[in-house]
Amino acid sequence: MAAGADVPCAVVALLVLGSLSAGGDATGPVITGQYTSSAGKVILSCNMSAPHTNIKGHKWMLGDKTLKTEESNSNSYISYTIEGKVEDHSGVYECIYETNPVAKGNVTIEVQPQVVAYKKSEHGNEGDTGVLTCKSPSYPPVDTWTWFKSDQGTIVNGTGRYIIKSTGNKTELRILKLSIEQDTGDYQCNATNLKGPGSATVNLRVRSRLAALWPFLGIVAEVLVLVTIIFIYEKRRKPDEVLDDDDGGSAPLKSNATNHKDKNVRQRNAN
Numbered sequence: 001m002a003a004g005a006d007v008p009c010a011v012v013a014l015l016v017l018g019s020l021s022a023g024g025d026a027t028g029p030v031i032t033g034q035y036t037s038s039a040g041k042v043i044l045s046c047n048m049s050a051p052h053t054n055i056k057g058h059k060w061m062l063g064d065k066t067l068k069t070e071e072s073n074s075n076s077y078i079s080y081t082i083e084g085k086v087e088d089h090s091g092v093y094e095c096i097y098e099t100n101p102v103a104k105g106n107v108t109i110e111v112q113p114q115v116v117a118y119k120k121s122e123h124g125n126e127g128d129t130g131v132l133t134c135k136s137p138s139y140p141p142v143d144t145w146t147w148f149k150s151d152q153g154t155i156v157n158g159t160g161r162y163i164i165k166s167t168g169n170k171t172e173l174r175i176l177k178l179s180i181e182q183d184t185g186d187y188q189c190n191a192t193n194l195k196g197p198g199s200a201t202v203n204l205r206v207r208s209r210l211a212a213l214w215p216f217l218g219i220v221a222e223v224l225v226l227v228t229i230i231f232i233y234e235k236r237r238k239p240d241e242v243l244d245d246d247d248g249g250s251a252p253l254k255s256n257a258t259n260h261k262d263k264n265v266r267q268r269n270a271n
């Protein structure tokens with residue numbers, strides 16, 4: 001409260017409280033959780049309404065991950081500070097008081113989907129299947145995912161060559177038989193949750209099949225040239241030894257082959 005200047009930009013939120021004493025009896029302590037965020041920090045706090053006489057400590061958890069543990073802190077007002085933006089730290093946090101029985105409260109941080117593209121720029125080969133992926137790590141979870149292409153609007157699942165697979169945090173747009181003319185461009189994935197929308201853009205580039213083959217053809221050509229050079233070199237240096245290796249049976253064949261190769265060599269030399 002001292003930092004009055006912080007207050008205007010602080011997002012003061014939430015409240016939810018769990019009042020859980022084992023057995024769920026209504027007389028247990030009421031724990032009020034809330035958070036504030038400002039200047040690159042998010043501060044979560046829990047306060048126990050009726051101070052418990054025997055608090056042996058507390059811990060903060062997010063899901064099944066323990067964020068902080070303080071033994072021998074008997075305060076009924078406790079806080080936990082996160083460095084970073086509130087958008088990146090959504091979730092349902094739990095403050096757990098070591099009392100007997102334990103008392104738990106919640107601090108829920110809800111944000112619009114913070115959508116990220118798995119890759120901002122994807123490449124595909126003509127004729128292959130292109131796969132564009134977006135995800136949102138935010139809480140609450142995404143209710144609906146939608147894909148758009150900049151020049152043609154909403155992409156409907158199952159139409160044309162499009163297949164959309166969306167599961168909670170993640171969506172995948174598959175484009176069958178990629179075409180350079182039709183599929184190159186910017187795609188937008190939009191997510192909507194209870195707090196609103198969020199989106200990201202993926203750029204898809206489609207390469208021609210031939211372009212994908214060039215490196216391979218280059219290697220094949222290189223190998224062929226090398227083999228030919230080595231072969232010619234060997235042929236010219238030791239023609240006698242090669243001939244000596246012949247044994248009678250296959251002599252006619254071999255000599256045919258040899259004549260052939262000599263001709264090749266002569267032609268190459270002429271070039």
Ligand SMILES: *[C@@H]1O[C@H](CO)[C@@H](O)[C@H](O)[C@H]1NC(C)=O
Nearest residue numbers: 046047048049050051076077
């Ligand atoms: C915690 O709750 C008690 C009782 O409701 C209240 O008197 C006190 O001001 C609260 N503390 C803070 C820091 O909010």
Ligand SMILES: *[C@@H]1O[C@H](CO)[C@@H](O)[C@H](O)[C@H]1NC(C)=O
Nearest residue numbers: 063136137138167168169170
């Ligand atoms: C959604 O994202 C959250 C946070 O990254 C993760 O804990 C959760 O397991 C994800 N849910 C699904 C269904 O993938």
Ligand SMILES: *[C@@H]1O[C@H](CO)[C@@H](O)[C@H](O)[C@H]1NC(C)=O
Nearest residue numbers: 145157158163164165166167
């Ligand atoms: C899109 O259609 C496919 C096949 O028809 C289906 O398996 C998939 O669940 C659908 N995706 C969405 C997001 O409805």
Ligand SMILES: *[C@@H]1O[C@H](CO)[C@@H](O)[C@H](O)[C@H]1NC(C)=O
Nearest residue numbers: 146188189190191197198199
């Ligand atoms: C897609 O997301 C953007 C940015 O969040 C939003 O402005 C736009 O309205 C969304 N489009 C639709 C059709 O929901």
